Amino acid sequence: MASEVVEPAGRRAVATISRQSLHGEIVTRLRDMIIEGDLQPGERIYENQLGEELGVSRTPLREALKFLASEGLVELVPSRGAVVKRFSPKDIEDMLIVIRSMEMLAGRIACAIASDEGIAGLRLLHDAMVRHYEAGERLEYYKLNQQIHTGIVALADNAPLAEVHGLLQSRVKRIRFIGHEGPERWANAVAEHERIMAALERRDAETLARELDVHLANGWERVKSVL
Amino acid sequence: MASEVVEPAGRRAVATISRQSLHGEIVTRLRDMIIEGDLQPGERIYENQLGEELGVSRTPLREALKFLASEGLVELVPSRGAVVKRFSPKDIEDMLIVIRSMEMLAGRIACAIASDEGIAGLRLLHDAMVRHYEAGERLEYYKLNQQIHTGIVALADNAPLAEVHGLLQSRVKRIRFIGHEGPERWANAVAEHERIMAALERRDAETLARELDVHLANGWERVKSVL
DNA sequence: TGCAAGTATTTTGTATACAGTATTAAAAAT
DNA sequence: ATTTTTAATACTGTATACAAAATACTTGCA
Numbered sequence: 001m002a003s004e005v006v007e008p009a010g011r012r013a014v015a016t017i018s019r020q021s022l023h024g025e026i027v028t029r030l031r032d033m034i035i036e037g038d039l040q041p042g043e044r045i046y047e048n049q050l051g052e053e054l055g056v057s058r059t060p061l062r063e064a065l066k067f068l069a070s071e072g073l074v075e076l077v078p079s080r081g082a083v084v085k086r087f088s089p090k091d092i093e094d095m096l097i098v099i100r101s102m103e104m105l106a107g108r109i110a111c112a113i114a115s116d117e118g119i120a121g122l123r124l125l126h127d128a129m130v131r132h133y134e135a136g137e138r139l140e141y142y143k144l145n146q147q148i149h150t151g152i153v154a155l156a157d158n159a160p161l162a163e164v165h166g167l168l169q170s171r172v173k174r175i176r177f178i179g180h181e182g183p184e185r186w187a188n189a190v191a192e193h194e195r196i197m198a199a200l201e202r203r204d205a206e207t208l209a210r211e212l213d214v215h216l217a218n219g220w221e222r223v224k225s226v227l
Numbered sequence: 228m229a230s231e232v233v234e235p236a237g238r239r240a241v242a243t244i245s246r247q248s249l250h251g252e253i254v255t256r257l258r259d260m261i262i263e264g265d266l267q268p269g270e271r272i273y274e275n276q277l278g279e280e281l282g283v284s285r286t287p288l289r290e291a292l293k294f295l296a297s298e299g300l301v302e303l304v305p306s307r308g309a310v311v312k313r314f315s316p317k318d319i320e321d322m323l324i325v326i327r328s329m330e331m332l333a334g335r336i337a338c339a340i341a342s343d344e345g346i347a348g349l350r351l352l353h354d355a356m357v358r359h360y361e362a363g364e365r366l367e368y369y370k371l372n373q374q375i376h377t378g379i380v381a382l383a384d385n386a387p388l389a390e391v392h393g394l395l396q397s398r399v400k401r402i403r404f405i406g407h408e409g410p411e412r413w414a415n416a417v418a419e420h421e422r423i424m425a426a427l428e429r430r431d432a433e434t435l436a437r438e439l440d441v442h443l444a445n446g447w448e449r450v451k452s453v454l
Numbered sequence: 455t456g457c458a459a460g461t462a463t464t465t466t467g468t469a470t471a472c473a474g475t476a477t478t479a480a481a482a483a484t
Numbered sequence: 485a486t487t488t489t490t491a492a493t494a495c496t497g498t499a500t501a502c503a504a505a506a507t508a509c510t511t512g513c514a
Contacts, residue, residue, distance in 0.1 A: 078248050098391065161321065
């Protein structure tokens with residue numbers, strides 16, 4: 001909150017390298033704040049207040065908000081500024097339907113074109129994830145889980161697909177992050193992941209697609225229960 | 228180019244109602260300019276110049292550029308401003324793969340949940356499109372073609388799906404717009420559309436998906452030939 | 455003539471200032 | 485006491501100003 005008084009105005013609290021422009025940094029910063037729940041859905045964003053909080057003037061902050069609005073994380077109400085977007089259960093379900101379809105597509109392509117090294121890399125992530133599961137470390141498990149799904153998409157070597165997948169993924173991340181499933185469901189999810197990995201390693205496209213299908217459909221059930 | 232001198236600075240050339248904010252208008256304006264080729268891919272955007280051209284100061288213009296950057300129509304190079312994004316043939320192909328997958332998904336859902344009126348509405352568009360085809364009116368045909376594909380997605384009643392489909396659609400629009408196919412290919416496309424409509428009216432999800440699959444795969448061939 | 459270094463100019467990035475609009479609070483009237 | 489009107493306040497939208505970076509140009513030198 002504007003504690004330092006030495007420098008002219010804004011412009012600190014940024015990593016020294018910082019090739020990225022300020023509005024770029026704000027974008028990632030705000031995105032994290034929204035995903036992690038620092039900014040609640042439906043909450044109005046006051047530019048002055050948030051700007052001071054971040055030690056930044058309104059101009060780059062507004063630019064960042066426009067960017068996030070296009071991403072769908074923020075809603076722009078004319079003459080009334082920005083509001084953190086709130087998603088209905090149907091919205092979430094719809095997003096998961098699309099995500100599921102995209103991961104199935106990615107999986108099929110990956111079976112055809114992925115390198116052995118790429119698949120082996122996912123296996124490493126998977127094994128690490130299982131260890132976190134056995135240790136009961138939910139946060140670590142969750143992060144690796146995300147990485148694996150993103151990784152499958154990455155194997156398809158289709159930039160627009162990865163981009164759009166990431167876009168929707170970022171919207172449901174917050175929800176998934178909250179949703180702590182019970183031990184049985186968690187065990188099921190891990191078992192599904194094991195079958196997914198096996199199908200991928202066999203490059204069995206149809207089985208992989210089917211396994212992803214049920215895994216992500218179950219994922220919706222798991223989320224819905226805590227919604 | 229700043230011909231009027233009466234009013235203080237920018238702020239004209241806008242419809243009188245205009246609930247939308249200025250940056251919002253600029254977004255749609257620039258998007259059209261990019262799609263229609265007024266701004267060529269790879270072209271650098273000079274904020275001052277473009278701002279004067281549009282009769283607008285740099286601030287809302289920059290906000291609009293951030294928005295379009297998130298949409299993927301422009302690229303933001305740090306300290307060097309905005310450039311109209313250029314897509315490689317692989318990019319286009321990748322986008323069409325995703326678009327195809329999404330339309331197939333939408334088609335399946337539409338067969339299950341669309342209202343009879345919704346389907347009838349598409350039939351009207353289709354018949355009008357065929358008339359434009361027979362009259363050889365390429366632009367009108369093209370527009371209705373787009374509307375039909377968007378309409379199928381709309382029938383699925385899945386906002387994120389429609390949004391993402393529209394996002395990718397806007398990127399390939401320019402390419403498709405340019406691509407004037409020969410008479411045989413054009414005839415094939417129309418025949419495919421007829422089969423698509425028929426499958427939709429029968430609510431035959433699998434056939435519809437298959438027809439969309441081949442139609443959009445052929446679409447890529449048609450585009451590739453003029454690329 | 456070709457190259458290099460230094461200077462000028464353009465352009466972006468950020469901050470601030472100002473105007474218009476919405477929202478809130480207060481006061482007056484029913 | 486409730487409602488309506490009006491004034492004050494706060495916030496957004498846009499423009500302008502200034503600083504830093506990049507690009508272009510010019511001049512000096514080989």
